Amino acid sequence: KQEVTQIPAALSVPEGENLVLNCSFTDSAIYNLQWFRQDPGKGLTSLLLIQSSQREQTSGRLNASLDKSSGRSTLYIAASQPGDSATYLCAVRPWEGGSEKLVFGKGMKLTVNP
Amino acid sequence: NAGVTQTPKFRVLKTGQSMTLLCAQDMNHEYMYWYRQDPGMGLRLIHYSVGEGTTAKGEVPDGYNVSRLKKQNFLLGLESAAPSQTSVYFCASSPPTSGSADEQFFGPGTRLTVL
Numbered sequence: 001k002q003e004v005t006q007i008p009a010a011l012s013v014p015e016g017e018n019l020v021l022n023c024s025f026t027d028s029a030i031y032n033l034q035w036f037r038q039d040p041g042k043g044l045t046s047l048l049l050i051q052s053s054q055r056e057q058t059s060g061r062l063n064a065s066l067d068k069s070s071g072r073s074t075l076y077i078a079a080s081q082p083g084d085s086a087t088y089l090c091a092v093r094p095w096e097g098g099s100e101k102l103v104f105g106k107g108m109k110l111t112v113n114p
Numbered sequence: 115n116a117g118v119t120q121t122p123k124f125r126v127l128k129t130g131q132s133m134t135l136l137c138a139q140d141m142n143h144e145y146m147y148w149y150r151q152d153p154g155m156g157l158r159l160i161h162y163s164v165g166e167g168t169t170a171k172g173e174v175p176d177g178y179n180v181s182r183l184k185k186q187n188f189l190l191g192l193e194s195a196a197p198s199q200t201s202v203y204f205c206a207s208s209p210p211t212s213g214s215a216d217e218q219f220f221g222p223g224t225r226l227t228v229l
Contacts, residue, residue, distance in 0.1 A: 042223070101172055
């Protein structure tokens with residue numbers, strides 16, 4: 001059974017730091033991996049999707065990498081800002097016959113202090 | 115283009131009452147999903163649909179029913195609510211592309227409390 005882990009569960013940093021958020025998964029047979037952002041009391045906003053054939057994706061100050069063989073993904077946030085404060089979730093779509101679901105990690109709560 | 119919308123945003127029920135949560139998407143997506151989010155548990159898939167008239171069970175389907183009578187709508191029903199169903203419910207949709215490129219888009223959520 002696919003399991004997704006995000007460690008640490010919370011992180012507090014001063015503004016301006018470059019950050020690396022980690023995600024690990026137990027089964028490398030995946031279609032894709034998606035990073036989401038969730039603000040308190042809000043829904044999920046998709047940040048980046050990395051297909052199984054890709055190694056990384058970039059959007060603005062965000063860069064996500066995927067290493068399927070080791071079961072790891074990292075989300076890099078450059079020059080963090082207080083507005084980046086949110087919970088970040090990682091999810092994989094397993095390569096199971098007929099599976100349409102995403103398997104989520106429990107998220108990492110990021111606080112960027114001014 | 116509103117994306118994925120959910121109705122209602124908040125609801126309080128008493129044990130044993132029934133209700134229906136409505137999800138609507140205007141992106142012409144084939145696939146739709148219902149998840150629940152609980153503290154310390156992450157998001158878990160309840161039911162999903164791969165097209166109009168189809169439904170399938172997810173990871174935690176017990177106590178819920180769903181219907182997809184129209185492509186743009188996906189309904190989640192609770193026939194007899196229990197306190198264990200207190201949660202935040204999210205609907206999502208995705209297009210059926212090549213499998214590896216289908217991104218899921220989420221609604222704002224419905225916060226349900228069962229007393």
